[in-house]
Structures are given as structure tokens and as C-alpha cells.
Amino acid sequence: PVFAGMNGSAIENFSCVIYKVSLMNCTWQAGTNAPGDTQYFLYWQNPRDNEEMECELYIKDENGRNTGCRFQNVRIETEKAHFLVNGSSKDSLIRFYDEYIELYKIEILTPPLNVTVNCTRDTAGCIITWQPPLTSHVKKGKCFQYEISIQSK
Secondary structure, three states: OOOOOEOOOOOEEEEEEEEOOOEEEEEEEOOOOOOOOOEEEEEEEOOOOOOOEEOOEEEEOOOOOEEEEEEOOOOOOOOEEEEEEEEEOOOOOEOOEEEEEEHHHHEOOOOOEEEEEEEEOOOOEEEEEEEOOOOOOOOOHHHOOOOOOOOOO
């Protein structure tokens, strides 16, 4: 059956973020009804790569149970990536969890680069310039929107 495994044994609160251009962290919590010896394993597949990859660096809780994963060299593609977390236990079958995620939606962008402010007395105005943030997938600078907050004393 598709949903083999004990009810409430699958992971909960799965979430991933991409940061510093190519690093990704995923975290989750053990299922509410998962037996104490349950161990979880994360696999993911970027749509352009055919191979499914297991997590290389698990984040563990105090009991040694996998509750997250760190990835390096992540490339953001336009299609959705597939994430699958399955579990194993001596006591019972563990239900798997899977989700498709558009990676660009979970990216935390770096700040804009080379921000400069030039103020002149004669026009009593300032010119603020910057360059787009670093990202692996956005090719056009005009895709970004910026908000400037000016606080004066």
C-alpha cells in the first residue's frame, strides 16, 4: 500500500532553506507516534539530475536521531525538486514523507553588493548605488526589487 506504516510515524514540520548561494539546510521533527528507535533518512532529486541523492551530512538530536540535513553545492533549477524522508524501526513500519519544492522560493538572498552613498551639499541630496545580490539562478538584475529604509537622526 502507498501509505504503509503506522499512523503518525512519518516526520512532521519539514522545511528547507537555501542560503549563501549554494548551501541548503532541511529540518524536520520525528513523527508523534514514531517508536523511540526510529531513524529517518532524507533523499532528494533535482529535476535535471536523474539520480536520487541521500543526505551527506545529517543533523542529529541528543538521541542520535536524524532531524535535519546540510547540503553543499546546491543548484537551483526552475522545476520542482523532490524530497523524500523515510524511516526505519525494529518495532514497526514507518510511513514516508515526500514533498515537491520550487527551490527558488526557499532561497534567502544575500544582501545587495557594494552599497555606496554619495551625498553632496549643493543639491542637499544623496545618490545610493548597489549591485544585485549573489544568486546561482537569476540572470537578470531587473528581476530584483529593493526597498530602502532611510533613518535620520
